[in-house]
Amino acid sequence: MFRGRKPELTYADVTPKELYFNRRKFLQAMGIAGAAALAGKNLIDLASPPRGVYAGAKFTNLTKSPFSTTEKQNSFEEVSHYNNFYEFGVDKDQPAKNAQKFRTSPWAVSVEGEVKTKRKFTMEEILKLAPLEERIYRHRCVEGWSIVVPWIGFSFSVLAKLVEPTPKAQFVAFESYWDLGQMPKARPELAGIQFPYVEGLRMDEAMHPLTLLCVGMYDDVLPNQDGAPVRMVIPWKYGFKSIKSLVKIRFVPKEPPTTWNLANAHEYGFYSNVNPNVDHPRWSQARERRLGEIFKRATLMFNGYEDQVSSLYTGMDLKKYY
Numbered sequence: 538m539f540r541g542r543k544p545e546l547t548y549a550d551v552t553p554k555e556l557y558f559n560r561r562k563f564l565q566a567m568g569i570a571g572a573a574a575l576a577g578k579n580l581i582d583l584a585s586p587p588r589g590v591y592a593g594a595k596f597t598n599l600t601k602s603p604f605s606t607t608e609k610q611n612s613f614e615e616v617s618h619y620n621n622f623y624e625f626g627v628d629k630d631q632p633a634k635n636a637q638k639f640r641t642s643p644w645a646v647s648v649e650g651e652v653k654t655k656r657k658f659t660m661e662e663i664l665k666l667a668p669l670e671e672r673i674y675r676h677r678c679v680e681g682w683s684i685v686v687p688w689i690g691f692s693f694s695v696l697a698k699l700v701e702p703t704p705k706a707q708f709v710a711f712e713s714y715w716d717l718g719q720m721p722k723a724r725p726e727l728a729g730i731q732f733p734y735v736e737g738l739r740m741d742e743a744m745h746p747l748t749l750l751c752v753g754m755y756d757d758v759l760p761n762q763d764g765a766p767v768r769m770v771i772p773w774k775y776g777f778k779s780i781k782s783l784v785k786i787r788f789v790p791k792e793p794p795t796t797w798n799l800a801n802a803h804e805y806g807f808y809s810n811v812n813p814n815v816d817h818p819r820w821s822q823a824r825e826r827r828l829g830e831i832f833k834r835a836t837l838m839f840n841g842y843e844d845q846v847s848s849l850y851t852g853m854d855l856k857k858y859y
Contacts, residue, residue, distance in 0.1 A: 689753035710793035
């Protein structure tokens with residue numbers, strides 16, 4: 538249920554993107570639904586490829602966030618068809634192809650560890666926790682490409698405060714969904730990493746207002762390949778820190794393991810802040826290429842969020858704690 542944000546399912550407000558993801562309704566409007574039914578479930582699935590929870594719904598009455606950048610946004614097509622999501626394939630075009638039948642409803646996120654109130658949040662409950670904001674964030678991937686996306690969600694701290702972390706909670710550990718039945722490519726021998734995918738933040742990083750618990754993008758629910766139905770977005774860190782398809786959150790006293798740090802600690806540190814002065818061992822991080830552009834641009838310290846987050850790292854050697 539959307540509190541104050543009724544999903545708009547009429548075709549008066551449908552965009553070309555929505556036409557693509559609501560082909561079943563389009564066929565029904567054209568009087569072809571009966572033929573599709575006779576052809577069986579496979580034809581219907583092709584006409585309406587599964588998406589995230591509340592498929593086809595649009596978020597309305599979104600609050601415009603003061604954290605948003607004014608930079609030009611990437612297109613929905615670019616953001617939804619060039620993805621890192623190793624559970625659905627290691628090539629950038631594979632997640633969009635392989636995640637279409639990923640089942641994201643029902644869904645719940647378990648919150649555990651050093652908290653006064655352990656609980657599970659259903660997606661319906663998450664959507665009611667706070668007014669949803671549109672936050673147009675820069676997003677920088679460690680491979681050297683970047684995007685600008687209108688994410689939808691609210692600060693992670695809203696959820697955290699509800700479970701009341703104890704003084705022992707110094708870090709937050711996150712875990713992604715993993716099911717070989719739905720994710721046959723999510724095997725270490727194919728992906729080169731261990732599963733389930735895990736990530737972590739220091740407590741003050743997690744509680745920073747920029748840290749987003751994300752439920753949508755482009756006024757809509759998240760596509761499966763972009764981390765449906767709920768993910769994290771931490772815009773001043775490299776993209777692999779923004780864990781997708783969340784199922785577990787743990788508040789813990791010690792620094793938790795993270796997937797890419799476990800795979801190769803020499804190349805991927807726990808903090809993984811965007812830093813043009815700290816190169817990846819195999820390439821420079823000084824410049825980046827925005828999807829859809831030809832020429833590279835200079836990489837910004839903390840991905841352009843230096844004014845907001847640099848105080849989190851006062852006195853730290855950012856080359857050592859990379």
